Amino acid sequence: MSSIPKHISKQFDNELEDVRSRVLAMGGLVERQLENAMQSLSNSDSALAQSVIETEVQVNTMEVSIDEECTRILARRQPTAGDLRLITAVIKTITDLERVGDEAEKIARMAIDLIEQQGSRSYYVGISNLGQLAMTILHDALDAFARMDSGAALATAGMEPKSDEQYGAILRELITYMMEDPRSISSVIDAVWVARSLERIADHSRNICEYVIYLVEGKDVRHISIAQMEQEVRG
Amino acid sequence: MSSIPKHISKQFDNELEDVRSRVLAMGGLVERQLENAMQSLSNSDSALAQSVIETEVQVNTMEVSIDEECTRILARRQPTAGDLRLITAVIKTITDLERVGDEAEKIARMAIDLIEQQGSRSYYVGISNLGQLAMTILHDALDAFARMDSGAALATAGMEPKSDEQYGAILRELITYMMEDPRSISSVIDAVWVARSLERIADHSRNICEYVIYLVEGKDVRHISIAQMEQEVRG
Numbered sequence: 001m002s003s004i005p006k007h008i009s010k011q012f013d014n015e016l017e018d019v020r021s022r023v024l025a026m027g028g029l030v031e032r033q034l035e036n037a038m039q040s041l042s043n044s045d046s047a048l049a050q051s052v053i054e055t056e057v058q059v060n061t062m063e064v065s066i067d068e069e070c071t072r073i074l075a076r077r078q079p080t081a082g083d084l085r086l087i088t089a090v091i092k093t094i095t096d097l098e099r100v101g102d103e104a105e106k107i108a109r110m111a112i113d114l115i116e117q118q119g120s121r122s123y124y125v126g127i128s129n130l131g132q133l134a135m136t137i138l139h140d141a142l143d144a145f146a147r148m149d150s151g152a153a154l155a156t157a158g159m160e161p162k163s164d165e166q167y168g169a170i171l172r173e174l175i176t177y178m179m180e181d182p183r184s185i186s187s188v189i190d191a192v193w194v195a196r197s198l199e200r201i202a203d204h205s206r207n208i209c210e211y212v213i214y215l216v217e218g219k220d221v222r223h224i225s226i227a228q229m230e231q232e233v234r235g
Numbered sequence: 236m237s238s239i240p241k242h243i244s245k246q247f248d249n250e251l252e253d254v255r256s257r258v259l260a261m262g263g264l265v266e267r268q269l270e271n272a273m274q275s276l277s278n279s280d281s282a283l284a285q286s287v288i289e290t291e292v293q294v295n296t297m298e299v300s301i302d303e304e305c306t307r308i309l310a311r312r313q314p315t316a317g318d319l320r321l322i323t324a325v326i327k328t329i330t331d332l333e334r335v336g337d338e339a340e341k342i343a344r345m346a347i348d349l350i351e352q353q354g355s356r357s358y359y360v361g362i363s364n365l366g367q368l369a370m371t372i373l374h375d376a377l378d379a380f381a382r383m384d385s386g387a388a389l390a391t392a393g394m395e396p397k398s399d400e401q402y403g404a405i406l407r408e409l410i411t412y413m414m415e416d417p418r419s420i421s422s423v424i425d426a427v428w429v430a431r432s433l434e435r436i437a438d439h440s441r442n443i444c445e446y447v448i449y450l451v452e453g454k455d456v457r458h459i460s461i462a463q464m465e466q467e468v469r470g
Contacts, residue, residue, distance in 0.1 A: 057458075060457070060458040061458075063457075063458075064455050064457060064458065067455070068455070071319065071320075071323060074309065074319055074323070075315045075316070075319055078313035080310045081310070084306065084309055084310055085306075088306060088309075088326065091323065091326065091327075092326075092330065095327065095330065171424075175420055175421055175424060178413065178417065178420050179417045179418070179420050182413065182414045182417045183414070185410055185413050185414050185420075186410055189406075189410060189427075192424075196431075220299050220302070220303070222295070222298075222299060223292075223295035223296075223298075223299065
């Protein structure tokens with residue numbers, strides 16, 4: 001675990017702290033979007049799904065404003081070392097968070113479609129489990145960011161391959177379902193998109209874990225396996 | 236159209252020019268990945284598809300090394316104004332390019348699957364057209380970046396909604412196809428993923444256009460419509 005080093009300029013400390021807390025606020029909003037999207041699906045709540053769609057503008061605005069703040073800090077404070085890594089990690093993190101928000105919005109749109117079609121919901125168990133996993137990974141990634149904890153980031157990234165497995169299993173189940181009842185294909189395809197979005201949310205959350213490790217350890221751990229990441233962080 | 240302003244330090248000019256040309260080299264590699272992935276699909280060429288998959292490591296390495304170079308420039312040169320915008324635009328552009336490479340790799344994997352299944356190819360026309368459109372948008376986005384031309388970036392971004400339309404039409408066609416011949420579902424789902432990947436490549440290319448506009452005009456044009464973008468750039 002690590003913390004922001006203190007600067008002679010108290011004002012600069014405040015600026016960095018402000019950026020971090022804005023990222024966490026954006027993360028909290030995106031987490032709620034995902035929770036509500038999944039809840040709208042399980043409770044057939046179109047109004048809740050609609051509210052998820054409407055929140056997207058807010059998420060976009062937060063991304064743009066945090067990005068501007070980062071550029072301002074780069075130009076004015078000309079940070080180096082850990083401060084610079086914080087800023088570049090934030091610039092990347094908010095891009096992934098915004099895309100998680102996009103995926104949550106897509107899930108909400110599919111939920112509205114699925115509610116209208118009133119099809120069978122026997123295949124929802126797998127999707128609901130994958131939803132839980134995606135929410136856990138996203139939450140833990142944001143937690144690792146908040147505490148600047150590279151160990152927690154590593155453990156969280158290690159959960160991501162499970163989402164790929166679950167997604168593969170759901171896909172096979174949905175294909176069988178379509179073959180048995182071809183009239184269901186349109187609605188089952190919507191369920192495929194939901195599963196795909198959840199798998200992508202787990203991917204984006206893993207990216208955030210990688211930025212946390214970069215931020216804390218100064219090591220770029222993208223594009224390597226979880227086992228290699230462990231060596232980099234713990235070795 | 237714009238160009239990098241000259242600096243008192245010739246060395247700094249060289250560094251910025253080097254970053255730009257490395258982005259273009261990475262873009263060229265990703266373009267070839269996409270072309271080869273689509274060609275492997277139309278010519279049933281598994282060996283070509285395999286080469287696309289193997290190129291991914293190279294793309295990843297380029298992303299990480301350009302990213303490092305950008306961080307080094309930020310720390311050492313402490314750029315401001317247009318130079319700073321160039322560096323932040325590059326950091327974002329390479330993330331999108333890497334993801335285009337990922338999607339091209341996914342298309343190559345689906346191509347191998349589809350070649351093995353030897354199914355009907357009557358639905359390939361639509362996919363091949365969407366592939367052409369995605370390649371054009373990616374190429375023109377990189378061209379706008381190379382020339383730092385915000386007008387060209389705007390025109391290119393304006394083509395992206397067409398890819399959404401084509402993707403929607405393909406999806407409807409593929410669903411009909413599955414309904415008529417449920418035994419084809421597994422292979423048609425692979426075709427759905429190819430179409431989805433192409434649509435995402437067009438999205439990433441539009442993102443690159445938005446960074447070019449930000450870089451040249453200093454205006455953040457994400458999350459707004461094409462009509463609003465026109466006002467921002469031409470207004």
